Amino acid sequence: MRGPLIATIICACLPLVACGGTAGEASIPRSVATRLANETDAVAASLRSGDACGAVKNARLLRRDVSREISTGAIPQSLAGAARAATVRLSQEIACSPPPPPLPPQPAPAPAPNCNGNGHHKGKRGKECD
Numbered sequence: 001m002r003g004p005l006i007a008t009i010i011c012a013c014l015p016l017v018a019c020g021g022t023a024g025e026a027s028i029p030r031s032v033a034t035r036l037a038n039e040t041d042a043v044a045a046s047l048r049s050g051d052a053c054g055a056v057k058n059a060r061l062l063r064r065d066v067s068r069e070i071s072t073g074a075i076p077q078s079l080a081g082a083a084r085a086a087t088v089r090l091s092q093e094i095a096c097s098p099p100p101p102p103l104p105p106q107p108a109p110a111p112a113p114n115c116n117g118n119g120h121h122k123g124k125r126g127k128e129c130d
Contacts, residue, residue, distance in 0.1 A: 026076035032069055039065060043090065053096035063087035 028036075039062040046055035066087045070080045 026078040028069075028075050028079065032074045036062065036065060036069070043094075047094070052094055053098070055094045056091070056096040059087070059091045059094055063091050 039058065043055050043058040043062060046052070046058055066075065066083050069075045070077075070084065075083050
């Protein structure tokens with residue numbers, strides 16, 4: 001399950017690394033693209049390590065940062081739709097299942113019978129000491 005999801009992450013976020021285009025093409029500044037690519041790598045790393053909740057957190061941060069870069073103009077409008085859609089899709093595809101609640105504490109074991117060493121309670125005979 002994680003393999004295809006990681007591939008989806010990489011493909012979905014390719015618009016984010018469209019930096020350094022030729023003249024007349026829309027591009028994202030290299031520093032912004034590098035930072036967003038690193039954030040994408042953090043999502044993938046969390047998934048590879050089995051930390052889906054960490055991946056969700058990283059995906060939300062990536063989504064927030066992409067929105068911010070769109071609003072500042074660092075991600076051009078011609079790439080904004082694809083970038084926004086990729087981060088939304090990524091956020092929706094990762095499921096974080098909280099860990100199960102801890103088990104209730106086990107009751108303390110009953111105290112051992114007070115035997116006097118010869119198989120009897122002090123002053124009484126008890127089956128548990130025989």
